[in-house]
Amino acid sequence: MPEERKTINDFKQLIHLLKERKICKRTVVVWPEESHTQEAVLKAVKEGFIKPILVCSKQTLEDYAKKNNFQTIIAESPEEAARKAVEVIRNGDADILMKGFLNTDVLLRAVLDKEVGIRPKDTVLTHITAAKLAEYPKLLFFTDAAVIPFPNETQRRAQIKYLVDFCHAFEIEYPKIALIHCSEKVDERHFPYTLSYKMIKAEAADGLFGKCIIDGPLDMITSCSLEALRIKQIESPINGQADALIFPDIEAGNLFYKTITLFCHAETAAILQGTMVPVVLPSRGDTIESKFYSLALASLVTR
Amino acid sequence: MPEERKTINDFKQLIHLLKERKICKRTVVVWPEESHTQEAVLKAVKEGFIKPILVCSKQTLEDYAKKNNFQTIIAESPEEAARKAVEVIRNGDADILMKGFLNTDVLLRAVLDKEVGIRPKDTVLTHITAAKLAEYPKLLFFTDAAVIPFPNETQRRAQIKYLVDFCHAFEIEYPKIALIHCSEKVDERHFPYTLSYKMIKAEAADGLFGKCIIDGPLDMITSCSLEALRIKQIESPINGQADALIFPDIEAGNLFYKTITLFCHAETAAILQGTMVPVVLPSRGDTIESKFYSLALASLVTR
Numbered sequence: 001m002p003e004e005r006k007t008i009n010d011f012k013q014l015i016h017l018l019k020e021r022k023i024c025k026r027t028v029v030v031w032p033e034e035s036h037t038q039e040a041v042l043k044a045v046k047e048g049f050i051k052p053i054l055v056c057s058k059q060t061l062e063d064y065a066k067k068n069n070f071q072t073i074i075a076e077s078p079e080e081a082a083r084k085a086v087e088v089i090r091n092g093d094a095d096i097l098m099k100g101f102l103n104t105d106v107l108l109r110a111v112l113d114k115e116v117g118i119r120p121k122d123t124v125l126t127h128i129t130a131a132k133l134a135e136y137p138k139l140l141f142f143t144d145a146a147v148i149p150f151p152n153e154t155q156r157r158a159q160i161k162y163l164v165d166f167c168h169a170f171e172i173e174y175p176k177i178a179l180i181h182c183s184e185k186v187d188e189r190h191f192p193y194t195l196s197y198k199m200i201k202a203e204a205a206d207g208l209f210g211k212c213i214i215d216g217p218l219d220m221i222t223s224c225s226l227e228a229l230r231i232k233q234i235e236s237p238i239n240g241q242a243d244a245l246i247f248p249d250i251e252a253g254n255l256f257y258k259t260i261t262l263f264c265h266a267e268t269a270a271i272l273q274g275t276m277v278p279v280v281l282p283s284r285g286d287t288i289e290s291k292f293y294s295l296a297l298a299s300l301v302t303r
Numbered sequence: 304m305p306e307e308r309k310t311i312n313d314f315k316q317l318i319h320l321l322k323e324r325k326i327c328k329r330t331v332v333v334w335p336e337e338s339h340t341q342e343a344v345l346k347a348v349k350e351g352f353i354k355p356i357l358v359c360s361k362q363t364l365e366d367y368a369k370k371n372n373f374q375t376i377i378a379e380s381p382e383e384a385a386r387k388a389v390e391v392i393r394n395g396d397a398d399i400l401m402k403g404f405l406n407t408d409v410l411l412r413a414v415l416d417k418e419v420g421i422r423p424k425d426t427v428l429t430h431i432t433a434a435k436l437a438e439y440p441k442l443l444f445f446t447d448a449a450v451i452p453f454p455n456e457t458q459r460r461a462q463i464k465y466l467v468d469f470c471h472a473f474e475i476e477y478p479k480i481a482l483i484h485c486s487e488k489v490d491e492r493h494f495p496y497t498l499s500y501k502m503i504k505a506e507a508a509d510g511l512f513g514k515c516i517i518d519g520p521l522d523m524i525t526s527c528s529l530e531a532l533r534i535k536q537i538e539s540p541i542n543g544q545a546d547a548l549i550f551p552d553i554e555a556g557n558l559f560y561k562t563i564t565l566f567c568h569a570e571t572a573a574i575l576q577g578t579m580v581p582v583v584l585p586s587r588g589d590t591i592e593s594k595f596y597s598l599a600l601a602s603l604v605t606r
Contacts, residue, residue, distance in 0.1 A: 038357075142487045145485075149493040182448075182557035190452045191554075217351075220561035221588065233587050244491035251555045257564060258523035262531075263438045263567045285524065285534050 008170040009138040011085075011130075011267055014143045018049040018299055022091045022207055023097040025299045028053045028088045030107055031081040032100035032272070037127040037282075038064050040291035041098075047072075047231070049299045053152035078263055082110035089118045089277055096298045100279040111275055118276040124148075124158035126276035128166060130297055132267040136224060141166050141175075141244040145257035147272065153196060157209075158221070160200065163244040164212045169301050177204075178223035178242040179216025180252065184234055186217060193248055213237050220256075260272045269293035270300070278302050311473040313439040314570055316595045318380075321352040321602055328398040328602045329559045331356045331391045333410055334384040335403035340585075343594035348373075348448035352602045354452045356397055360386040381405035392580055394572070401583040401594075414578055421579040427461035428555050428577035430584070431469060432560055433581045435601055437571040438529060443468050444478075444547040447561035449584070450575065456499060460512075465576045466547040467515045472604050480507075481526035481545040482519025483555065487537055489520060496551055516540050517548070523559075558584065572596035574604070581605050 002121050010016050017023075027050040032038050038060075044050045045068070054065050065072045073088070075081035082102065088094050091117045097118070100106050119125060127146035130139050143159045144151065152158060160177060167175030179197040188195040199218040206213035215238045221228040226240030245254035260266035268290050272279035278298040282291045311317050318422060332355040334343050341363075347353040357368050358376045368375045376391070378384035391397050400421070402410050415422050422428060423597065429447035433442050446462045447454065463480060468479030482500040491498040497516045499520040507517035518541045524531040529543030550556035563569035571593050575582035582593070582603040 133566050180554075180558070183552050218556055221565050225565060228588050247558075248554050250485050251483075251551050252558050255483070255523055255550075255555050255558055258560050259559060260566060262524050262528060263436050263563060285531050 004081070004096060005137070005171045007172050010132050011269065014170075014293070014296050015047055016048070016299065018296060019047065020262060023299055024051055025049065025197075025297065025302055026051050026053065027092065027096040027098055027298075028055060028085045028094040029098045030055050030085040031075070031078045032056055032064070033060055034101040034216045036286070036291060037098070037100040038058075038124055039288045041070075042068060043292045044295040047296075049171075050066075050096070050295055051068050052146050052295050055085045055086060055088075056100075057065065065200045070182040079110075083116070084108045084120055086113070086116065090116065095277055095302045096280065096295070097275070098295065098298075099282060104283075107279075107281070108127050111279060112276050119274065120276060123274040124155050124161050125269060125272065126155065126162060127253075128162055128273055129268055129270040130166070130293075131257075131260055131269075132266050133260060135264070139170065140224070140242065142247060142253060142256065143245075144247065144250055145253040145270070146250070147252060151193075156193075156196065156246065157200070157203075158274070159246060160209055160214070163246070164209050166301060168211070172243050173211060175212045176238040176241055177212055177214045177244045177246060178218045178247045179214065179236055180220060180223065181217030181248060182219060183218065184217055184222060184232075191217075191248070218242075220286065238269075267293060269297040271298050308474045310441070310475050313435050314572065314599065315443075317473075317596075317599050318350055321599060322350065326352050326602055327354055328601065328605055329354050329356065329396065330353065330399040330401055330601075331358060331388045332401045333403050334378070334405045335357050335359055335367070336363055336383045336405040339589070339594060340401070340403040341592050343598065344373075344593045345371060345532075346591070346595045346600075347598040353399070353598055355488040356391060357389045358391070359403075362396070367484065374506040376555040381409050381595065382413075385410045386419070386437065389413045389416070389419065391419050391505055393419065396579055398605045399583065399598070400578070400580055401598065402585060407584060407586075410582075412583070414582060423579065424578065425459050427478060429458065429462050429465060429576065430556075430573060431452075431462075431465055432526050432571055432573040433469070433559075434563055434572075436455075436563060436567050436569070440547065442473065443527070443545065443560065445550060445556060446548075447553055448554070448556040448573070451553060454496075459496075459499065460503065460506075461577070462549060463507075463512055463515075463517070466549070467512050469604060470546050471514070476514060476564075478515045478546040479541040479544055480515055480517045480547045481521045481541050482517065483523060484520030485522060485528065485553060487520055487522065487525060487535075492553070494520075496597050521545075523548075572597060572599050572600040 096129045186194045194217045221241040230241045280294045366469045489497045497520045526545040532543045583597045
């Protein structure tokens with residue numbers, strides 16, 4: 001059954017793909033008590049790719065849910081909303097979890113609860129972002145801007161697997177993944193993870209991560225600029241055209257995320273991986289657009 | 304003797320200030336065997352703020368130095384050029400050292416040589432960048448994108464002192480310096496330096512760093528966006544208007560430098576501090592403009 005498959009290079013194409021495939025995911029929204037979350041949800045419903053279940057206050061039921069004919073579960077507090085939303089996921093009644101107007105800690109406590117949470121034992125929890133920069137011709141996926149401070153060997157490999165899966169979902173057949181460092185040299189003494197990069201490269205060549213091309217250490221510029229690669233006379237199978245970036249630690253990942261948001265007008269979407277369903281976990285400063293794109297991202301990658 | 308003092312907010316204003324003050328610094332250029340270095344030097348000479356001494360090949364003497372009437376010292380190799388240039392500095396015959404077409408390692412070996420180098424004992428060597436971003440109304444100084452992998456307590460305090468001096472040279476009376484981290488919380492367990500940030504803040508309040516305002520941990524956005532600060536309901540004396548950023552480590556500093564260069568068209572200038580004179584240490588990929596601005600930066604801050 002040959003199907004025309006085209007790489008998704010930006011968020012418009014992503015929305016288009018969701019429509020084309022008639023994807024519509026049940027999305028439980030925890031405590032949507034502010035306008036940005038409400039608008040992002042409404043927009044995603046209008047585009048047709050989510051069907052929301054709001055775990056909200058009576059006020060929000062009256063002011064927002066009723067008029068839009070959204071399904072609701074009433075809660076008295078953010079804590080209760082988090083518990084109830086997680087229960088919906090555990091019962092198999094939703095495909096995506098989205099955070100509204102509550103502290104990340106409160107939601108994560110419910111998500112990670114060992115008895116009644118939704119994190120399968122032994123999975124690695126990590127944060128994945130997709131960004132569209134005006135200066136780059138395609139989406140750039142990266143991890144981790146928000147969850148793992150300093151990835152260990154297991155966590156880094158899990159991050160790579162998630163990225164590979166993401167890229168495949170975006171119809172990138174052989175995603176190019178750059179292992180980021182401040183230079184191209186392996187320096188075991190100062191930066192032990194550069195040695196681990198070298199091992200990961202070898203494992204990728206052996207097919208351990210499936211269809212993908214992994215190279216590193218590479219810096220930000222040699223990962224994403226063919227011209228810079230040539231000037232520096234470096235050979236890399238990524239060819240200055242990375243699809244995805246693995247950052248050495250959370251400081252680097254978080255800084256990249258915030259720098260491109262603040263100074264480059266990047267469009268971003270981000271979700272948490274490693275839970276039973278993707279969790280959309282926006283921060284207070286995120287735009288409606290970013291929350292909307294995150295819902296789209298989650299809709300594509302959830303099972 | 305009251306003098307009109309105006310803060311320097313971009314590189315044009317910097318060049319203007321150098322002219323106004325009739326600053327002209329003797330600059331020894333090591334192995335200027337390629338066109339970018341040659342053009343940057345020529346441009347700085349035309350603007351009048353440097354007087355070059357080239358340590359170059361006979362070829363460059365014939366092709367470039369003679370026609371521009373530049374002083375030269377002939378060398379047979381990059382290694383010899385580095386040694387001879389450092390000697391010029393040691394003899395007090397130049398105010399700035401600039402790297403041309405040779406490996407950074409080769410130059411640094413001569414600079415850091417314990418017998419005949421130009422690094423005073425016990426000084427901290429660090430790399431300082433000044434960047435102008437279209438999205439930010441003033442220059443943003445930061446450290447360290449290139450030299451210190453993970454600053455220790457002494458090194459971080461030295462970095463701050465350099466930044467304060469830089470900002471003062473740019474006529475910023477009370478520079479606002481942000482200590483960058485991925486969040487605003489002190490987290491001693493995962494990020495010991497956030498505790499050190501807290502101590503540095505207290506020291507700054509006690510006047511240990513002179514006229515300046517230091518706050519942290521702050522993230523990239525709360526350092527540089529008043530709006531984001533308000534949304535997050537965070538109080539900071541920096542008020543989203545940082546003049547300078549201290550990065551936790553070289554990965555973060557280097558990533559910031561490369562991201563703004565690659566994706567934000569940032570104009571940058573950078574020098575090495577901690578040597579007898581500032582060292583302009585461009586990398587191969589840097590533009591002529593960036594090399595020219597680095598010379599201007601060095602001319603302002605050298606004694």
